[in-house]
Amino acid sequence: MKFDKADIALLETLQRDGQATAQTLGEALNLSPSQAGRRRQRLEEAGVIRGYTARLDAERLGLDVQAFVQVQLARHGAAEGASFTRLLATRPEITSAWTMTGEADYLLRVFCADLPALNRLIHEVLLAHPVVARVHSQIVLGQTKPDAPLPVA
Template sequence: MTALDSKDLKLLARLQKDGQTSAQDLAEHLGMSASQISRRRQRLEAEGYIIGTPCRLNPDKLELSVQAFIQVETRAQSNGTHQSIKRLVSTTPEIVAAWTLTGEADYIFRVYCADLKALNHLVQEVLLPHDSIGRVHSQIVMDQVKDDTALPLPP
């Protein structure tokens, strides 16, 4: 794996903002040729710095007006419980991200729902009845003040 130079870091920063930016636009922004940009991008992908170019969707346009974080405490600390939660996460489309945690909660889920009624249904009818879940604590997002897709890069 090669060390990242300043052009690599600028390219990665720009791609984090818009992964579909054309090589020509990137070349103009970085003062390089489009072919140089393409070769750098291919190298960064091959070396694992770039792991995909997802398409971000607008939740408002999709009528997903409620975003929430749900902390989950499990009933038991076992591999079976962990596998059960992983299955729940993978089969529940409202759960868009999930993490295991240290501290009081065992997991935190990021969810999107159409409205409060849908969020209530998710909590009351899907999460709380689940055999592996002991307690949930939800927090509704009022406003997102910073985009969460870009990683910090060295200067």
């Protein structure tokens, strides 16, 4: 899909403020609100804009420990991967998961209330799964760059 300057500006604006009104978008793009609204709708229908969410503060929710957990599977068949993927879907503290190249098969981003909760997740859930061979965790001490918008231009 080709994007013109107005599309790029619209996407950048919406990444900063997903609640921007058609009026606000129109002002930012030097378009009428109806034109800006139609552009947004076209990008939504094309699947470029997948949805809108609120960004919550993990610490204010009592989730004081963030970690990245690498998981290596013992076996790599389709059934084993599907089984582990089903486990991931059941655990709300695992907020995102990626399949990886290299030594680890999966990289998980997790948020837990405290270190004992992270310990339970690792030992009682992940390592207890029959297909998991090894887990390596890294606890986040601080985030020097917040999650940023995608580069659109």
